[in-house]
Amino acid sequence: MTLLEATVLVFVIGCALATAVFRDILSVIVASAAYSLGIATLWVLLQAPDVALTEAAVGAGIMTLLFLLTVAKTVNPTTDRFFERIRPRTFVVLVCFLGVLLMTVPALPAIGDAGSPVVGGEVTNYYLDNAYEQTEVENVVTAVLAAYRGFDTLGEAAVVFTAGVAVLLVLRREAFV
Amino acid sequence: MNVDILFTHYNYIVVALLLTIGAYMLVETPNLVKKVIGMNVFQSGIFLFFITSAYRTGGSPPIVGHGGASTTYVSPLPHVLILTAIVVGVSLTAVALALIVRIYTEYGTLDERVLREVRADE
Known part of the structure; x- marks a missing residue:
């Protein structure tokens, strides 16, 4: 794992978390556009230039446009809180879900094998x-x-x-x- | 869990995290637009799984011909599948957002809980 790969992966996870925790829909859309950009960079690093081009044009471009149009046609709910509040039982379920997924990881072949x-x-x-x-x-x-x-x-x-x-x-x- | 896994399977761990975040957004957030964004996060988690499985250390993008400058290529098949999946995902998002706009013009809300109350009153 190079430093560049590690940085992009951390950026992608950070943006995904941002889309999950923000309450303001415009902030979520901006975070998801940044997320798409990070994912497109990741495709380049994984030697998939065709997928990277599609992701950059469609994921970061058209998708963001569609979401912004939807917000313009509907409503961005005003809120007093900036972040979502995660309930404890939801958190427990998520940790279990993540645990089950991580248990399958060692069975997969190593990256680049x-x-x-x-x-x-x-x-x-x-x-x-x-x-x-x-x-x-x-x-x-x-x-x-x-x-x-x-x-x-x-x-x-x-x-x-x-x-x-x-x-x-x-x-x-x-x-x- | 073995620590080596972190260095040989790091992308798959990111896949697990993205699937978890996407599933949380799909199920738990009341706002319908955020649910659709969660669906996209979940999808791209699966895309990352496929593209990572196609990767080969030292491989170049699968562009052959001209005598072949390189001899090792990454696998082209998962790339093809994911190209199709991205386009289908956009179609799905477009239809979902159109339905959301329609729901808003009918009910005046995008909050799932308020929507359920309004539907119960009818």
Whole structure:
């Protein structure tokens, strides 16, 4: 673990905690935008530039815009308290939940292990070896997304279209005036 | 727990923390907008799990061709899955926020507890 990675991880956890404890919705939205930025940096460090670009454009950009528009259309509840108050029994449940999740961690392969099922797997190596010959696309992520699994991407486009139709139906057009 | 785990599995520990924070926001905060933000935190915890599993020490992004400058690449498959998941997540957020705007125009509140009382009175 490099110092840079450690800093970004601490920043990400700090921003996530900030979104959870602030009561003011605008503060929460700003914290969540900073959180998305931290996550996008993390994707770059983990050698996933395609995911980082999508996260920066969609997570930090469009998502923040959608939340701000929602607050503009609705209300930001005024509050006398700045932070959420966490009830003791909630805290106990959260610690149990975290404990159960952490118990699974030692069973996973170490980070960066070349022999892990994902990295050393047959499917991964097939795509890395043959993607350029078969599709003539240099970026294997693009090759899988657009060529090998093109129908899945079509399905994804259908999901986005359905979501757009659903938003229009729910808002019944007068919200855009 | 072994201390070495902290240095070999650190991202997975962050995943556990993000899932916990996301679950707390989803269940416990009364404000509907904050719930949706909690859902996004939970989602990106899962994304971190996938992208970490694709990572390989010394690996470069999976861009091949031109004789291949590098021989070790990170796995492209989890990246593809997460690209799709991010876009689907945005669609989900958009629909959720549209419903929230609609709820506000009908009931005049975004507080889950007030909403429950109003619904009970009807």
